[in-house]
Amino acid sequence: MSSNRRSVYRCSDCGTDYPKWTGRCESCGAWNTLAEEIVSRRPGKPAASKGVGNAPDAVRLGDIRPEGVARIKTSLGEMDFVLGGGIVPGSLTLVGGEPGIGKSTILLQCVARIEANGVRTLYASGEESVDQVGLRAARLAEQTDAIHVLPEVRIDTITARAAALGAKVVVVDSIQTTYTDELEGAPGNVGQVRECAGRLMRFAKETGTAVILVGHVTRGGGIAGPKTLEHIVDTVLYFEGDASNDFRILRAVKNRFGSVDEVGIFEMTSSGLKPVANPSAAFLSGRDESSAGSAVTALMEGTRPVLVEIQALAAKAGFATPQRVATGLDHKRLAVLLAVLERRAGISFHDLDVFLNVTGGVRLIETASDLGVAAALVSSVNDVPCPHDAVFVGELGLGGEVRPVPGTERRLAEAERMGFRTAYVSARATYQTSMHTVSVRHVTELYDRFAA
Numbered sequence: 001m002s003s004n005r006r007s008v009y010r011c012s013d014c015g016t017d018y019p020k021w022t023g024r025c026e027s028c029g030a031w032n033t034l035a036e037e038i039v040s041r042r043p044g045k046p047a048a049s050k051g052v053g054n055a056p057d058a059v060r061l062g063d064i065r066p067e068g069v070a071r072i073k074t075s076l077g078e079m080d081f082v083l084g085g086g087i088v089p090g091s092l093t094l095v096g097g098e099p100g101i102g103k104s105t106i107l108l109q110c111v112a113r114i115e116a117n118g119v120r121t122l123y124a125s126g127e128e129s130v131d132q133v134g135l136r137a138a139r140l141a142e143q144t145d146a147i148h149v150l151p152e153v154r155i156d157t158i159t160a161r162a163a164a165l166g167a168k169v170v171v172v173d174s175i176q177t178t179y180t181d182e183l184e185g186a187p188g189n190v191g192q193v194r195e196c197a198g199r200l201m202r203f204a205k206e207t208g209t210a211v212i213l214v215g216h217v218t219r220g221g222g223i224a225g226p227k228t229l230e231h232i233v234d235t236v237l238y239f240e241g242d243a244s245n246d247f248r249i250l251r252a253v254k255n256r257f258g259s260v261d262e263v264g265i266f267e268m269t270s271s272g273l274k275p276v277a278n279p280s281a282a283f284l285s286g287r288d289e290s291s292a293g294s295a296v297t298a299l300m301e302g303t304r305p306v307l308v309e310i311q312a313l314a315a316k317a318g319f320a321t322p323q324r325v326a327t328g329l330d331h332k333r334l335a336v337l338l339a340v341l342e343r344r345a346g347i348s349f350h351d352l353d354v355f356l357n358v359t360g361g362v363r364l365i366e367t368a369s370d371l372g373v374a375a376a377l378v379s380s381v382n383d384v385p386c387p388h389d390a391v392f393v394g395e396l397g398l399g400g401e402v403r404p405v406p407g408t409e410r411r412l413a414e415a416e417r418m419g420f421r422t423a424y425v426s427a428r429a430t431y432q433t434s435m436h437t438v439s440v441r442h443v444t445e446l447y448d449r450f451a452a
């Protein structure tokens with residue numbers, strides 16, 4: 001440990017410093033706002049900001065040629081697509097997701113392919129030993145022999161090794177295991193995560209090395225560590241999926257070099273992650289078209305339409321308080337839709353347990369799937385199957401009115417491609433399609449159509 005280090009615990013709300021951690025800032029009274037920070041690394045040396053020194057010169061934008069920055073292709077099509085065409089040199093990317101979802105797997109596949117393209121990489125693993133990484137690599141259908149694995153958690157050693165190796169892409173798995181001994185806190189605490197990410201950011205910008213961080217997701221769904229982590233990185237990718245099936249969705253939620261909300265869809269196989277070429281077909285496979293309570297809707301996953309099946313089961317409640325269990329749909333949205341059906345269409349759910357499931361582990365984020373959810377619920381209550389070739393696209397208002405949604409035409413085109421013949425859409429939607437369409441103004445019309 002160096003004797004010249006000095007760290008303080010600083011309140012993120014008011015900026016007051018403390019020599020020791022406390023739960024509550026005595027100055028402003030805020031709870032849990034103190035995080036460790038390094039104050040000065042070299043006391044006695046004049047601050048660099050006093051003179052110009054070797055600070056960079058101002059650059060005329062016209063002298064920069066953006067096309068000169070070639071992206072590094074991972075050659076994993078869906079990954080390159082989500083990134084906006086590949087990895088930008090000198091960028092910092094955060095890949096978040098729950099434990100076991102496949103973060104290490106996909107990044108190992110990426111470095112294997114980047115190496116195969118002749119670009120030097122380094123895979124720094126603080127989570128697993130070299131043997132464990134090797135065992136994983138052996139399962140993958142990739143050329144993994146050329147990958148350099150570094151079992152290291154000290155941040156400065158990782159960057160030094162990366163520089164010595166001349167790596168153009170460095171994966172740090174994970175940011176929660178890295179640390180610097182200039183801070184007292186344990187790896188994974190807010191101060192350590194922030195400092196290590198900051199050092200990797202400087203390393204990336206100064207050397208032009210692309211750095212990819214793995215970040216764990218907390219129970220609340222955020223990436224563990226400070227929110228500032230998402231602010232300092234250039235790109236944030238989330239890896240999502242359901243433990244009960246093999247589909248994984250890689251989603252860009254922030255991208256300084258591409259569009260956000262693009263997704264890549266993968267399937268976890270016995271030899272690593274494989275892109276899913278036809279997601280609609282994958283999500284609809286195994287559908288029983290003749291059973292009541294099933295409805296198909298078309299989502300927009302990024303710019304691509306995808307069909308998914310919604311299954312609803314309304315059953316006589318065993319207890320006084322009926323259960324509401326939803327997988328893939330926000331509980332509050334389900335409550336809203338049940339209330340709309342109850343008040344506007346006169347369907348009583350008060351003595352029914354309601355279970356809702358979206359196949360493939362997909363989450364319904366858009367309200368465009370409301371009509372599909374309503375159709376599945378009505379179909380289950382009436383015990384009458386929805387038409388087997390029908391797709392439902394529309395948002396439900398609180399008055400029970402069915403509203404148009406963006407991208408209706410593209411959603412219907414995907415449904416048609418998948419062999420659907422009938423589309424239930426808002427009467428106010430504008431689109432062109434050769435499908436048979438049923439214009440729905442109000443949710444009661446849905447009920448009338450599926451009456452027993």
Ligand code: TYD
Pocket residue numbers: 097098099100101102103104105106136139140268269270271272273
């Ligand atoms: P992993 O990449 O270790 O997840 P994370 O780094 O996000 O914690 O993924 C581990 C899971 O993936 C584990 O349950 C085993 C499974 N898996 C496969 O099914 N096939 C494979 O080829 C590999 C490497 C892992």
Ligand code: MG
Pocket residue numbers: 103104105127173
């Ligand atoms: Mg891992």
